Amino acid sequence: MKASSVVEATCEAIFELVMCMDGTRFEWDSSFQYGSLVEEVDGHTAILYHRLQLGWLSTLLWPRDLCYERYWRRNDDGSYVVLFRSMEHPNCSAQPGFVRAHIESGGFKISPLKSRDGRTRTEVEHLLQIDLKGWGVGYFPSFQQLCLIQMLNSVAGLREWFAQADETHTVPNMPVMMSISSGSVSSKMGGESHDNFNQSISLDEESDEYEDCLTLEPEEMMDSVDAENVMKQPDEDPLDQLDLSSFSGNLRHDDRDNIRDCWRMLDGNNFKVRSKTFCYDKTKVPAGKPFMKLVAIDWFKDVKRMDHVARRQGCAVQAASEKGLFTLVVNVQVPGSTHYSMVFYFVSKPLVSGSLLQRFVDGDDEFRNSRFKLILSVPKGSWKVRLIVGSTRCLLGKAVDCTYIHGPKYLEIDIDIGSSTVANGVLGLVFGVISTLVVDMAFLIQANTYEELPERLIGAARVSWLEHSSAIVPQLEPNTSTE
Helix, strand or coil, X not given: CEEEEEECCCHHHHHHHHHCCXXXXXXXXXXEEEEEEEEECCCCEEEEXXXXXXXXXXXXXXXXXXXXXXXXXXXXXXXXXXXXEECCCCCCCCCCCCEECEEEEEEEEEEEEEEECCEEEEEEEEEEEEECCCCHHHHCHHHHHHHHHHHHCHHHHHHHHHHHCCCCCCCCCCCCCEEEECCEEEEEECHHHHHHHHHHHHXXXXXXXXXXXXXXXXXXXXXXXXXXXXXXXXXXXXXXXXXXXXXXXXCCECCCCCCCCEXXXXXXXXXXXXCCCHHHHCCEEECCCCCCEEEEEEEEEECCCCCCHHHCCCCHHHHHHHCCXXXXXXXXXXXXXXXXXXXXXXXXXXXXXXXXXXXXXHCCXXXXXXXXXXXXXXXXXXXXXXXXXXXXXXXXXXXXXXXXXXXXXXXXXXXXXXXXXHHHHHHHHHHHCHHHCEEEEEEEECCCCCCCXXXXXXXXXXXXXXXXXXXXXXXXXXXXXXX
């Protein structure tokens, strides 16, 4: 079930209140009795213990409690997503006198709206699928639904809480939650988790508004806009005439809609990038046509991580080199009991000296790590995955370990998703259920100065309902990397 409401408060204030598990929660959540922290997994994920105050036939039915994983993220548009999923934990065993309910899926989505009459407005959506367990669910058919409605009414509670708050009222800080030990509840306060959580918020706020960009005076910028517009894309691009059949990739290319287990090229307009005037006004524009051409995608699997895949005989890199083209290879490595790699091959004409791409290819790892960016979105798939991913953009070199291999007429970037808990949580979730998703991915080199703007995509692709079974084990030559 789902409940939604418009709340006159900022996304940040609502998010902080939703995350609280202290006494302030009694003021807006009528189903809350007690909450505590079991484990802080990382800055975005925590395991919580939660007792429900359902108040329905309390003399006949045992009270319910929960042990669940809570994951949160902040999207580039300022919205927040908070997701819940029940789980077992050794330090959160069944409590005497309680029935352990089970959250199948649920969470909050907190999205900014346009202000009205000068008042900040935010839409809050609360989705919840829960099994309250116990014999009462079967004997009292209305028990499950009435309790669920009571829990979803917290959305109305949020609206009323902020409506009653005067202008001097401040939202409490991020919660200091009590820890829980195996089999019993402790009253010891977990102050360390509070500090870590506040720290994690600042680390997550890496939207473009907070990234470095050399700022020019408006007069300087406007005077040179016309001259800089010569960077517009040509009407005809020799890369458009490339015959993709000469490039091998085991994942099928199909530009038709609703075709499974394949990839297609995107024109880039569904991604937004920094405009020419971004350093002045922070505006973004549709990306438009990429400056490199995606010619093939490989979908690999193996019992170990697959590094330097460009050395494989017969791959797209060698075909491009024979045509005098440069190739950028992006190898997205997903760890697990079976390791997977999704490998993108982008080609271009020989590098232009002094261009951003040339400086990226020939630069050092520090420069590359500070510029290589991924934009990820899920246009089709389960609501849970779409809420988690949103429109994710990430400087990959700052989030995960990237290895750069510079060979003859190519640069390969091996992206180890498993090196970051947060990245592995987001991208690992996507790849784990990728057969049920349509995933859009774009790569670019971030522009930080006025001369480098506007940004252009390296390339973009849509991968539709990819099957794990279609991945193959690559035959890799002995590693002879130069970097």
